Amino acid sequence: MSVKEILEWVAVLLILFGSIVSVISALGLIKLPDVYTRSHAASKSSTFAVLACLLGAFIYFWVVDGYVSIRLILGIIFVFITSPVAGHLICRAAYRANVPLAEGSGEDELKPVLFGGEGVVGSSVDLEEGTEK
Amino acid sequence: MKETILLLALILFMVAIALVLYRVIVGPTMPDRAIALDTIGVNLISSIAIVSIILSTTAFLEAILILGILAFIGTIAFSKYIERGVIVERKGDS
Amino acid sequence: MESLMMILIGILVAVATYLVLSRNMIRIILGTALLSHAVHLLILTVGGLKKGDVPLLSQSEGPFTDALPQALILTAIVISFATTAFLLVLAYRTYKTNGSDDLQELRGMPDE
Amino acid sequence: MTIDIAIILTPFIMAALIPIFYRRLRKNMIGWVVLIIPVSLFLLLTTYIPRVAKGEVYSHTYEWIPSFNLNFTTYIDGLSLIFSLLITGVGSLVILYSIFYLSVKESLHHFYCYLLLFMGAMLGVVFSDNLMVLYAFWELTSVSSFLLIAFWHHRKASRAGARKSMTITVSGGVAMLVGFLMLYAMSGTFSIREIINNIDVISGHVLFIPALLLVLFGAFTKSAQFPFHIWLPDAMEAPTPVSSYLHSATMVKAGIYLVARFTPIFGGEMVWFWTITGVGLITLFWGSFNAVRQVDLKAILAYSTVSQLGLIMSLLGLGSVAVYLGYSTETVMYTQATFAALFHLINHSTFKGALFMMVGIVDHEIGTRDIRRLGGLMAILPFTFTIAIIGCFSMAGLPPFNGFLSKEMFFTAVLNITELNIFSIHNIGLLIPIVAWVASVFTFVYCLIIVSKTFLGSMKPDIVEKNPHEAPFGMLLPPFILIGLVITIFFFPNLLGEYILKPAMLSVYPTFPSAEEMTPHISAWHRINTELLMTLGVVVLGIILYRFLKYWSKIYRLFPKQWTLNAIYEKVITSSENISESITKRYMSGHLTHYFVYIYVSFVAIVAGTFIALDAFEWNPTNDAVIENYELILVFVMIFAAVAILFAKSRITTVLLNGVLGYSVAFFFVIFRAPDLALTQLVVESVTTALYLICFKFLAELKPERSTKRVKISNGLISVFVGATVTLIGLTVVNYDKFKSISSYFEDSYNLAGGKNIVNTILGDFRAFDTMLEVVVLFIAGLGVFALIKLKAKKGDVDIEN
Amino acid sequence: MKINDVILRTVVKGVIFIILTLGVYLFFSGHNAPGGGFIGGLVLGSGLVLLYITYDLETVHKKMPFDFKKVAGLGVLLATGSAIGSIFFDAPFLSQTDTYFTFPILGEKHLTTVTVFEAGVALTVIGTLVTIILSISEDE
């Protein structure tokens, strides 16, 4: 097995690994109880999965076609930078829009700070069918 | 062999998308759906990468980057929508 | 694959039609969006699927898949985007002035 | 510019000039200026008499639309000359009369303008040889008579009468047009003379009888034949000069003219004979019968006109037998019916014109035309009385007036016809003289009514109070001229026969060798024969009936009100309006959903219907590309997402699912090797989703559909059918491989257009025009969104926005 | 209630360059690789929209005082103008020409009038996209 072939295999396995992680994260997205925990599953695992996958693809093209794809690198960087921010924003939004924590979560210390203990915020946005308006 | 593994990986990604679709449909809250859509986008990125390998073409690599960008913009838009009901604000610090 | 795509297109069209036949503005507009998805796939499918390589000369020697439908779809996508944008704005303006998003309430007789 | 076209055009030119110069004239001068036209035309036309009497005809062709054989061919022969003389002659008298009749407060310029238009149109009708030009003038007479009838348009009855006459006569005209077109289809020419020359070729054609009936339909509506006569009494709302012009001498005679003109073409048909004779006789009877019950003088005259027109019409029908039989010494006697028709046509114009003017005078001086409020006017209006008595007696067929002569000839004709043994006349032929005789009795009765109820008896007190006096000289002159003619013609009928009627006979019977034979010597006195006895019977029975009028007039009440022709006409009109309204309202509900249902149903019905009827379905999946597992999953994802949209309860969910679909489509583009599409679809889909979200700020949350289960099921069925139609046709299309795509040409894009991305080269070069316009579309949409948002209806601004 | 967007804004400042560069790249690479005026324009437009989302109308408008309707109009004029230009050279409407130019630094480059046309397309797309989104956002 030449180095090239080994690298190819590494790439393929990275991709496979990524796909497995992605399925796990999807499972997590289904199984976990509330939006915050699901966000955890989504942003961490799926970022990880996609990075692995893109890295695999990068290596593959590099090795097989001898093609160093700047776009792929850019893509990796981009996902790497933005994914956490996106996860952060969405969780914050969820929190500010009063999405309740799951049963059995620890104490919510931010609540009194943000909402002054009232727990009411005038968001006009529909969060959940049936509850809005 | 490598082909098979790649196909398997692709199938797994598709399964993941299908699973996440459940979250998009069921919810129950808006942020849930937003997160799920984001995840679908990210999974699509991976899938496109794999398809590129299978088709042995680099034509789709732009799509990967664009999808990344859009998933990001989309998520931001969503989060603003959820948070404030408005996506583009008229004035600063409103 | 073509047959499968046709069935998928048929289902999309059926769903879209059902949406278009509903009373709510948003559903109808979504129905038109689905219709356009369906027709884009349709144009692609009738051009033949997987019959060749990506239509980029730098990437392969051919044969290539039919590039013409792709160009047509591109044009169609842009046009449907333009229409949808206008339609959405029109819909919400109508909602705001008429106070209803139910097309049944928006009937109005032609000679009122 | 030769004289014949000048004759037709002069009235039009004058009519066009009136609105320009009328302000410069004193109001009472307009009429005098206008009078010049018909008088000079009349004089001009009289110069034709001797020449036409010699058998000359004048014809000129002016090109109008030669490409479609629409040429302006004028044709002056005996028949048209009679009519043109009537038109201009009576026209002159009517204008003279109207100068005194109409007050200067009326909008005289309108009146004379319409009248000239009408005169020109009538002249056009009788002088045209080309069917289309004839039709053009024919409709123009309808239009101008509409304007004349509606002259006092502030009166409701005027408008209604005008509308009725226009609707009926134009409908007839349209039918006639179809008949003309059929004639054209058979003969290949629009020229009446050429059609007559080719009559053998066309008479066996399938369209011959339909064309005949359609042309007759036109003639009958115009000439107020039963059951289309209903417009004529209503048209009496027009000013009296108009009635006397249109309804005695000109417009209603247009149908007669048409029948006479077409006798050489259609005359040989049994249908022609029976339709014209039958309808004519029914009209004759019905008109006279109904005239008796009227109380308005003008209405009596209207019905009497209807009846007299029926008489002339039936005579033309009787005369057509000669065309069928062809020329022989025996058949010549049947042409006398036509001769009588033409003779009576002139006679009728003279006495009916005079009578209308008489009624005008009564109306003008006394202020009413209701015979129940009139009586004893003989003393106040002696000249008018003279007019009335001469006119009425002539109409009733008494000597020494011209009506007697033509009435006798009419009886002769109806008696002659019973001896014929064609067209199964022997079965019911005896009815013809009976009906004719009975109708004459009623004619006599209403003539008596006119004279006695108006002028005899005692004067009503309210009339005495007004202290009316005889009409001015100008108003009396025209009717006196007509009355003079009535008497003159009685004493010198053969002058008329020789110079005017004889050439016309040749026009009606072009195949007959000589006009001499067809011109009988008219004599006031011949030996005692059946005709004379019939006349005597008319007088006796007429007087009896008049005496006992109040006893038998009850029979008029036997006719239920709602079954009069007028009522039926009104009912048809209103119910057709109401039915259309209810049907239209039913399907034009304003529901967008309904409209979509119509569209989709016709889509499925017509497209799938054709598809199945032509048995076009074919499916052969062997050539399909392979299906990979992951593609299958993606397909299921899409189906899931699509179906889920149907059940989604919040709008965000639906939009997100739509986004999922869009992304999946993009992924299909990836799988199917379309990178540009994938990129575009991704971006567009995201932007669209963002747009949805932005617009949601202004929109309401989804509500559950509140439709009934039935609606849902039917909608569902429609959707399934639409989807199935697309799928089935699509499956067939995919297998259709008769042709190679033109796009292989584009694969050479680098050499052709210097681009390696084929799709982009197509967009930027091969089909750049599409791209350019697509950019324009985008621009319009952007601008439109901007304009739509910025331009809002002002508050409190009612919908008056032009 | 003030919500601070420090994290977002910081990240966007960096990311926006990637996006805009990508847009320009896509625009130019269109002739030989996926991309082109339309996609390039869309990506650039999306980048601008991202700015509007992260900041707000006024702030962005101060930095970029364009009337985007006019930008779009300019784009249409450019596209149609490049098309109509060929008329004056007695060539069929919309005819494109291309030449190879040697630039000092970039080396030999393939230049076509298609690029002008595509630039028009891109400008229109940017202008329209931003116009639409801004118009709606400004609506009361």
Added chain:
Amino acid sequence: MNNLLVLPLIIPIITAVVLVFLKDHIVLQRIISFITMLFVTVLSFILLNIVQTEGILRLDFSGWLPPFGILFVADSFAMILVLTASVVTTICLLYAFSTIGNRHEKMFFYPFVLFLIAGVNGSFLTGDIFNLFVCFEVMLLASYVLIALGGEKRQLRESLKYVLINVVASWMFLVALAFLYGTVKTLNMAHIAVRVAEAGQDPLLTTVSILFLIVFSLKAGLLLFFWLPGSYSVPPTVVQALFAALLTKVGIYALIRTFTLMFPLQQDVTHTIIGIMAGVTIIAGCMGALSGRDIYTIATYNVIIGVGFILIGLAVGTETAMTGAIYYLIHDMLAKALLFLLVGMMFYITGESVVKKMSGLIKNYPIFGWIFFIVMLALAGIPPLSGFVGKVLIGQGAIEAGSYILLALGFASSIIVLYSLLRIFLASFFGETTISLEDSKPIPKGAYWSFILFTISIVFVGMGAESLAVYVKDAAETLMNPSIYIDAILKG
């Protein structure tokens, strides 16, 4: 150089964009847009004459030979319609100047009108079926904006319906295009014709043609006209007039092109369906016109009747009938535009749209009233006005072909047209005048000019039909012999 061909499309577009930059200079906008339309009119007249002398012109965009590139084709039929459309728009602009108001003018009213006419002209000229779709969309998008511009309740409501229905129609168009491309694998209309003929227009191709029939019927208002009465009665008068004159006619044009050029081989199927649809359209239109109580309803249903009548010409399918259809198209564009302008003006001066609530207008507005009278006669096909020649020729064609039912329906409809308009005339123009001359609103000068110009053109088309005959005959000949068109495109 054939480049002239593109000018009827590109000049309005460029002018429209330039006008966007002149947003607030209303007078300048007016002048420029008017000059532009005048120029386009003159140009299309010149082109029409060139087509006469030199035969069918074509312009291959970017020089790509058919069937690969897009091209514009000018035959007499297309050019006649382009010319008429330009004339109508020019005159309507005159009306707009004095009535549309500053608010609209500042909101790009003139650019949208110019875009509309560009799309219309493009649809007439294009020789590529997909490009036809794109031109349709240009026209439709402009029409969407024009119909909604103003933002009133009723207007928005009806425009929403209009837009949605047209979006679905466009979708059907795309489906039809997909099927067409999937079968004949080409987009050039002449090339499609060749290939369809090669395949003998087999059942599948006929089905596809029927799909096109549905699509264009929706645009033309043939049978599927439900959207029309509502949406044609809400926008400002000028827009109504433009719509009535242009939009349905584009659909009719497309129908005629499709079934004379591309799919002429299965006439017993296709033309029978068209005939039935035309017949039903006429009946429904007549019922609508009879049922109408207000001027807008009556006017819009008259549009529908007109559509049915013209398509009788297509359904009958003889050369005479086709000649008639073309004449009638010209007439209908002019007369319907005028009718809508008049009806709008009635509403403007009285503030009423119900027939019975107006009375005696002719006293204060004599010219206005008489022009209404003339257009009424013209629409009823009374000679020698514009409707006559077309009516006669269609009738002749129907008799030649033996389509007596259509003949009867068509001619009966003209009576209903007359009756319905007569009702307006008698009730609203005749009768007691309720408003004194001093109190009545004056009609703007520009409006009068547009009325008079339209009237002149109507009279001209009727009286001077001969001067058009060369063009119309040529157009009909080309339609009946598609090989002329095909040869001009593919050979040479």
